[in-house]
Amino acid sequence: xxxxxxxxxxxxxxxxxxxxxxxxxxxxxxxxxxxxxxxxxxxxxxxxxxxxxxxxxxxxxxxxxxxxxxxxxxxxxxxxxxxxxxxxxxxxxxxxxxxxxxxxxxxxxxxxxxxxxxxxxxxxxxxxxxxxxxxxxxxxxxxxxxxxxxxxxxxxxxxxxxxxxxxxxxxxxxxxxxxxxxxxxxxxxxxxxxxxxxxxxxxxxxxxxxxxxxxxxxxxxxxxxxxxxxxxxxxxxxxxxxxxxxxxxxxxxxxxxxxxxxxxxxxxxxxxxxxxxxxxxxxxxxxxxxxxxxxxxxxxxxxxxxxxxxxxxxxxxxxxxxxxxxxxxxxxxxxxxxxxxxxxxxxxxxxxxxxxxxxxxxxxxxxxxxxxxxxxxxxxxxxxxxxxxxxxxxxxxxxxxxxx
Numbered sequence: 001x002x003x004x005x006x007x008x009x010x011x012x013x014x015x016x017x018x019x020x021x022x023x024x025x026x027x028x029x030x031x032x033x034x035x036x037x038x039x040x041x042x043x044x045x046x047x048x049x050x051x052x053x054x055x056x057x058x059x060x061x062x063x064x065x066x067x068x069x070x071x072x073x074x075x076x077x078x079x080x081x082x083x084x085x086x087x088x089x090x091x092x093x094x095x096x097x098x099x100x101x102x103x104x105x106x107x108x109x110x111x112x113x114x115x116x117x118x119x120x121x122x123x124x125x126x127x128x129x130x131x132x133x134x135x136x137x138x139x140x141x142x143x144x145x146x147x148x149x150x151x152x153x154x155x156x157x158x159x160x161x162x163x164x165x166x167x168x169x170x171x172x173x174x175x176x177x178x179x180x181x182x183x184x185x186x187x188x189x190x191x192x193x194x195x196x197x198x199x200x201x202x203x204x205x206x207x208x209x210x211x212x213x214x215x216x217x218x219x220x221x222x223x224x225x226x227x228x229x230x231x232x233x234x235x236x237x238x239x240x241x242x243x244x245x246x247x248x249x250x251x252x253x254x255x256x257x258x259x260x261x262x263x264x265x266x267x268x269x270x271x272x273x274x275x276x277x278x279x280x281x282x283x284x285x286x287x288x289x290x291x292x293x294x295x296x297x298x299x300x301x302x303x304x305x306x307x308x309x310x311x312x313x314x315x316x317x318x319x320x321x322x323x324x325x326x327x328x329x330x331x332x333x334x335x336x337x338x339x340x341x342x343x344x345x346x347x348x349x350x351x352x353x354x355x356x357x358x359x360x361x362x363x364x365x366x367x368x369x370x371x372x373x374x375x376x377x378x379x380x381x382x383x384x385x386x387x388x389x390x391x392x393x394x395x396x397x398x399x400x401x402x403x404x
Contacts (some may be wrong), residue, residue, distance in 0.1 A: 003232045003274065003300050003301075003303065003305065003332050003338070005278065005333045006274055006305065006310070006337070007278060007300070007312055007333070008277050008333040009317055009332060009333055010234075010274060010278045010313060010316070010317060011278055011314070011326075012317050012321060012331055013233070013234050013275065013278060013279070013316065013317065013320050014278065014279075014282050015242060015245070016283075017045065018040065018043050018045070019058075019144075019242055020037050020125050021036050021037075021040035021043065021287055022040055022058065022061070022125070022242065022243050023242055023246070023286070023287060024036035024038060024040075024063075024286070024287060025037050025065055025066075025068060025069070026061055026064050026065050026068055026242075026246055026250045026288045027245070027246060027288075028068075028072075028287065028288060028305055029068070029071065029072060030072055030246070031072075031243075032075050032288075032303065033068055033069075033072035033074065034072050034117055036071075037069070037074045037076075041076075041077075044076075047076075047077065047080040047083070047100070048077070048079045048080050048083050051083065056240070056241065056242075058152075058241075058242060058244065058278065059087070060128060060136035060241070061242060061243065061246070062083070062084055062087035062088070062091075062135055063084075063087050063088045063091040063092075063133045063136070064134050064135070066084035066087065066162050066216060066247060067087050067134065068277055069084065079215035082344070084251065088133065091133040093138060094133075094135045095132035095133045095137075095139075096132075098132070098137055098182070099132055099213065101140075101178060101180070101182040102122060102137075102140045102182075102212070102292060103212065103213055103215055104120075104161065105140055105156070105161060105162070105184055106140075106212070106217055107215060108155060108156060108161055109142075109152060109155060110158070110215070110216075110217065112151075112155045114144075114148055115144070115145065115148060115218075115220070116142045116143070116144050116148075116152070116348075117143040117144075117204070117207060117215070117219060117220065118140075118141070118142060118143075118210070118217050118218065118219040119141035119143055119187065119190075119216050119219070119220070119228070120141065120225060120228065120247055121135050121136070121137040121138070121141075121243065121247065122137050122140055122212070122227055122261050123210065123219040123220070123225065124225070124247055124251075125137070125209065125212070126210050126211065127254075128247070128250040128253075128254065129250065135243075135246075135247075136243070137184070137185060138184070138402040139175075139183040139185050140182075140183070140184045140188060141185045142184065142185070142186055142187065143187050143188075143190065143220075144186055144187070144188060144224075146172060146186065146188045149168065149174070149186060149188060151170070151357055152186060153174075153176065153186075153332055156176060157182070158231055160174035161178060162177060162178050162184055163176065163177060163178075163296075164177075165177040166219070167275075167381060168186075168188075169190075171187075171189045171191075171192060171194070172186075172187060172188030172189050173185060173186065173187050173188075173189075174186050186188075190203075190228055190232075191231055191232070191235065191270070192232065192236075192332055193235055193312060193315065193316075193356060194355045194356055195270075195271065195308065195309070195312050195355060195356075196235075196270045196271060196272045196312065197230060197270065198224070198227065198228075198266050198269070198270050199266070199269055202266070203220060203221075203224050203266075204390065205219070206220070206221040206223065206224060206226075206262065207219065207220055207221060208220075208221050217228040221257075221259075221264045222254060222258055223257070223259045223260075223263050223266075224250055224262075224266070225251055226248060226251045226252065226258060226263065227263060227266050227267070227276070229244050229247045229248050229251065229274065230244070230248055230276050230279040230280065231270075231272055231275070232244070233245075233248075233279060233318075234272070234275040234276070234278070234316055234370065235316055236319065236320060237319050237322065240320070241296075245282075245283060245287065245384060247290070248279070248280075248283055249283060249289050251285050252283065252289040252290055252291065253289070253290075254288050260292060260295050263388055264295065264299065264302070265391065267299055267303075268302050268373060270305075271303060271304065271306075271309045271312070272303075273298075273299040273300060273303035274299070274303045275313065275316060276302060277296055277299035277300050277303075280295070280299070281296060284296075301388050307351075308352075309349070310340055311340075311344055311348060311349060311352050312352075314340055314341050314345075314358065315344065315352070317341075318344065318345070325341075325345050328341050328345075329341060329342070345372070345376070346373060346376050347369060347372070347373075348349065350365055353365060365388065372379065373374055
């Protein structure tokens with residue numbers, strides 16, 4: 001199977017045409033932004049009704065959209081202008097509360113001498129958004145060593161700051177929650193998929209410090225933040241939030257800070273070059289982000305298409321399409337990839353089930369295979385929604401509203 005065939009399949013990870021126009025409205029300037037706005041308004045009809053019915057959390061882009069609309073001097077329907085102003089006010093008030101809770105958590109952990117690394121979205125606010133309301137943050141995401149997880153939970157519980165809401169899943173992600181509903185997500189791994197986990201020590205060696213309202217905390221370097229944002233977007237469940245694209249564009253706007261050799265080396269080590277090339281190709285082709293053509297070429301050329309990675313790519317696309325197998329099979333660019341998808345859906349390898357699902361031993365594997373065959377037989381006319389485990393990360397919790 002060629003790289004180009006897999007690239008066409010992985011294109012299913014990208015936003016649809018309406019979402020692309022919305023992203024252009026949020027990221028482009030001047031006349032380009034105005035043209036995208038006109039096309040988007042024609043596509044959605046009533047923007048107020050569009051966001052009222054929104055189930056993809058796109059409404060969280062409204063404060064950012066309000067700013068770009070003002071800068072581009074775009075004429076909008078009066079009722080939608082009121083919606084944008086209300087969204088700005090709401091997010092401004094919410095951000096103050098969010099910021100207070102986040103700083104309390106960070107001060108507590110840093111005061112206890114625990115090594116934590118701040119992840120997006122909060123990590124992007126001070127340098128890349130500069131104003132808290134422009135980047136809706138759903139919770140406080142922290143990367144911690146496995147050995148430090150118990151210490152983090154203990155310190156926060158001891159000071160009555162947080163209680164555990166969801167225990168650690170197989171990828172080491174757990175959720176803590178304050179009495180007011182503010183949530184802290186602890187991650188011991190960065191990738192939702194075991195196979196694509198980046199090397200921890202290399203990323204820690206390149207981390208840097210940022211200052212959040214007087215609190216100095218470590219985060220990943222811009223190069224690794226870009227890798228993280230694009231990789232998690234590629235591994236998301238169902239139609240995802242569009243914030244990843246806004247985040248990535250802002251990171252790429254600081255392109256002198258992006259070390260492309262480090263980016264390519266991390267992609268080579270993890271084997272994630274093809275999905276990353278698709279995500280970066282979208283950002284450069286649709287949203288005008290600057291990505292060197294040589295980087296795009298090397299991301300593709302240096303990806304080894306082993307059966308292990310082919311299965312991982314099938315898993316990515318299946319998660320993104322929410323396991324609508326009929327759509328997947330119709331979208332397959334050729335018969336060989338269609339066969340790979342069928343095999344993944346019905347008879348994935350034992351190594352995949354062990355690595356990504358935690359299923360080991362003859363009894364567990366046999367039970368899983370029988371279950372998949374039975375479901376496929378029952379739905380032979382449509383083969384859709386064969387279940388897989390969903391990751392706990394942000395993409396798995398995107399539609400869940402939380403109190404702050």
